[in-house]
Amino acid sequence: MTEPAPATIPGARAKLPFGQKLGYAAGNAVDGIVSQVLSIFLLFYVTTVCGLPGGLAGIALAVGLVVDAVVDPLIGSSSDGWRSRFGRRLPFMLAGLPAVAILLVAIFSLPTGLSTTALFVWLTLLSVLQRIALSLFNLPYQAVGAELSDDYNERSSIMAWRWGLAVTGTLSVVALGFGVFFNGPGAQMLRGHYTPFALTLAGILIVAGLIASRVVGATLDRQYPPAAGDGGLHVRVLRELSEVFRNRSFRILFGSALLFFSALGTHAALGLHTNTFFWHFTSRQTQAVTLAVFLGLLFGAPLTGPFLKRLEKRTILIVGLVGLAASEAVPAGLRLLGLFPFQGDQLMWILSAIVFVGGVLMAAGSIAFASMMADAADEHEHLFGARREGLYHAGWAFASKAAAGVGAFIAGMVLQLIDFPTDLAKQGASAAARLPDTMIDALGFFYGPGAGVVYAGAIATVFLYRLDAKSHAAILRDLKDRRAAALAGAAALVP
Numbered sequence: 001m002t003e004p005a006p007a008t009i010p011g012a013r014a015k016l017p018f019g020q021k022l023g024y025a026a027g028n029a030v031d032g033i034v035s036q037v038l039s040i041f042l043l044f045y046v047t048t049v050c051g052l053p054g055g056l057a058g059i060a061l062a063v064g065l066v067v068d069a070v071v072d073p074l075i076g077s078s079s080d081g082w083r084s085r086f087g088r089r090l091p092f093m094l095a096g097l098p099a100v101a102i103l104l105v106a107i108f109s110l111p112t113g114l115s116t117t118a119l120f121v122w123l124t125l126l127s128v129l130q131r132i133a134l135s136l137f138n139l140p141y142q143a144v145g146a147e148l149s150d151d152y153n154e155r156s157s158i159m160a161w162r163w164g165l166a167v168t169g170t171l172s173v174v175a176l177g178f179g180v181f182f183n184g185p186g187a188q189m190l191r192g193h194y195t196p197f198a199l200t201l202a203g204i205l206i207v208a209g210l211i212a213s214r215v216v217g218a219t220l221d222r223q224y225p226p227a228a229g230d231g232g233l234h235v236r237v238l239r240e241l242s243e244v245f246r247n248r249s250f251r252i253l254f255g256s257a258l259l260f261f262s263a264l265g266t267h268a269a270l271g272l273h274t275n276t277f278f279w280h281f282t283s284r285q286t287q288a289v290t291l292a293v294f295l296g297l298l299f300g301a302p303l304t305g306p307f308l309k310r311l312e313k314r315t316i317l318i319v320g321l322v323g324l325a326a327s328e329a330v331p332a333g334l335r336l337l338g339l340f341p342f343q344g345d346q347l348m349w350i351l352s353a354i355v356f357v358g359g360v361l362m363a364a365g366s367i368a369f370a371s372m373m374a375d376a377a378d379e380h381e382h383l384f385g386a387r388r389e390g391l392y393h394a395g396w397a398f399a400s401k402a403a404a405g406v407g408a409f410i411a412g413m414v415l416q417l418i419d420f421p422t423d424l425a426k427q428g429a430s431a432a433a434r435l436p437d438t439m440i441d442a443l444g445f446f447y448g449p450g451a452g453v454v455y456a457g458a459i460a461t462v463f464l465y466r467l468d469a470k471s472h473a474a475i476l477r478d479l480k481d482r483r484a485a486a487l488a489g490a491a492a493l494v495p
Contacts, residue, residue: 016148016158016222020215024148025161027141027212030097030205032169034104034134037201039268040290041177041194042107043411046123048273049191050110051422056120058412061269064127065408072135073395077240079140080226080388087220089140090213096136097209101202103130108198112191137209143389144216146374147223150476156308159370163363164301165208171294172204178287187283188272224387243384244395249376249467253369256461257399260321263454265407267328270414270447277435278332278444285348292352296359297366304364313368313375314465320365321462325455327358332448336441372465375472382475410446418442 016024042061046052052060075092082088107126114122145162149155181197182188244250275286307316331354334340342350377392418439 015151015154016219020219021148021158021161022165023211023215024144024158024219025165025212026208027093027137027216028162028166029169029172029208030100030141030212031134031138032166033173033201033205033208034100034130036170036173037104037177037198038107038130039265040173040271041188043269043408044188044272045108045194046110046119047412047415047420047422049189049194050119052116052119052123053422054412054415054420056116056412057123058269058409058416060120060124061127061412062406062409063124064129064131067128068131068135071132072139073241075135075139076143076392076395079143080240083226086217087223088226089144089223090216092140093137093209093213093216096133096138097206097213099133100130100137100209101206103133104202104205105195105198108194141212141216143392144219144223145370146377146389146392148219149222150378150479153309155374156313156367156371157305159367159374160301160304163367163370164298167294167297167301167363169205169208171291171298173201174287174290174294176200178283178290182283183287184283188276224389240388241395243386244380244388244392247376247380247383249372249379249465250392250395252461252465253373253376254395254399256458256465257369259454259458259461261399262406262410263325263451263458266410266414266454267407267447267451269408269411270443273415273420274332274443274447278335278440278447279347279351280343281348285345288348289351289355292356293359296356296361297363298359299356300360300363301367303360304367307364308368308371312468313372314462314468316368317365317372318459318462320361320363320368321455321459323361324358324365325452325459327354327361329448329452329455330354332444333452336444336449372467375467378472378475378479379467382478414443414446 038061043054043057046057046060047054079089079092082091084091103126107123107130110119110122145158146155148158177197181193181200182190187193245254271290272286275281275289279285281289304316331340331351373392374389377387377389380392381387420439420443421435
């Protein structure tokens with residue numbers, strides 16, 4: 001099949017029309033919905049509701065993430081070199097989107113009456129398939145963001161809108177989860193509520209994904225032509241991975257992402273347990289605190305733009321990571337020391353304020369990080385003469401998913417280590433009130449200060465990053481000259 005001709009200098013137009021920018025950003029709601037519903041609800045569902053031991057649950061979820069992380073470079077490299085009349089990204093997105101929706105419903109509709117072994121195998125299989133399906137949609141989708149504009153500031157604007165729509169998807173998870181399907185005492189322990197919850201989210205993400213797919217199809221003239229490659233896929237991927245890791249900027253971003261998502265994965269997987277048993281929140285209070293986090297993430301997006309025009313992206317990322325780590329680690333740490341005595345609604349409002357600020361700062365840092373990854377892809381073309389956006393985002397996804405798998409595994413092992421019961425749904429609320437203090441304190445420690453130590457490693461790694469606005473501008477000038485020379489050479493060959 002033939003493919004559309006790219007623009008004379010692909011991606012060189014700085015401004016993306018607002019309607020297309022917003023439509024493209026809608027696609028990030030797919031990842032926002034799936035990632036957050038899995039991180040907030042899945043470990044609680046499979047352990048407390050379905051009765052799978054925490055260690056096995058952690059292994060099953062980690063296997064899904066780690067297998068997907070290994071497959072991601074294959075997807076990224078394939079989408080970089082795919083040739084079709086629909087471009088190199090859109091076919092993958094359209095293949096992955098329906099699978100994401102179907103598997104999301106399946107993973108929250110686990111069969112009853114299974115043995116522990118059968119439940120573990122079923123969960124592992126669905127976890128692997130769900131993560132791969134999400135990558136089929138999300139990796140090509142993310143890569144397009146680096147192609148829609150070369151402009152340093154416009155690129156940050158695109159990432160900010162993309163971030164904002166991801167948070168909107170996340171807010172739908174929290175609002176529908178705690179506000180509708182699990183509203184009321186002990187409602188999150190009722191198995192029958194999870195399937196309609198997942199069906200509702202699946203419908204939302206299908207609509208968002210189709211809107212983004214339409215924009216990706218309409219902006220083929222902005223996207224780069226397929227990357228050249230020879231040899232079998234596995235050989236090409238290994239060669240390209242070796243090339244990607246030769247870029248110092250990528251190595252630093254990759255290492256920081258590994259540490260960041262390990263901490264975030266542990267914290268998120270233990271979140272519902274901690275809110276229920278450490279903070280002793282009701283469903284309403286848990287919803288309020290969780291919404292505060294994501295409202296902070298949402299409000300942080302428009303606030304980031306002006307700062308990105310005045311400060312280096314690295315500085316904003318460091319500030320964001322520090323703010324997030326402090327908001328998650330300090331309250332639990334103070335509680336363990338007896339210095340955070342608040343209870344009930346008073347505790348809810350204080351924690352809501354703290355995590356709201358942490359969410360604002362995390363939004364700024366995350367937008368800066370995504371924009372830094374796109375800048376590093378430009379640097380890669382400058383150094384090695386090839387565009388590798390898909391593989392770059394696959395590397396980022398590898399770091400995030402492998403580390404999130406580690407986080408889920410750690411969370412599951414923590415529950416196993418402290419002998420957290422798996423039959424609370426059957427025993428009822430009175431059994432939860434009888435859990436020993438040492439068990440609850442251990443839960444709070446790994447949720448807060450323990451995860452905070454890993455965040456500190458991510459922050460230290462970012463200090464090594466050196467690609468700034470000045471050096472990126474020089475890279476773009478060089479790339480523009482190279483492309484102009486290549487076009488002139490091609491024109492000279494035409495009779």
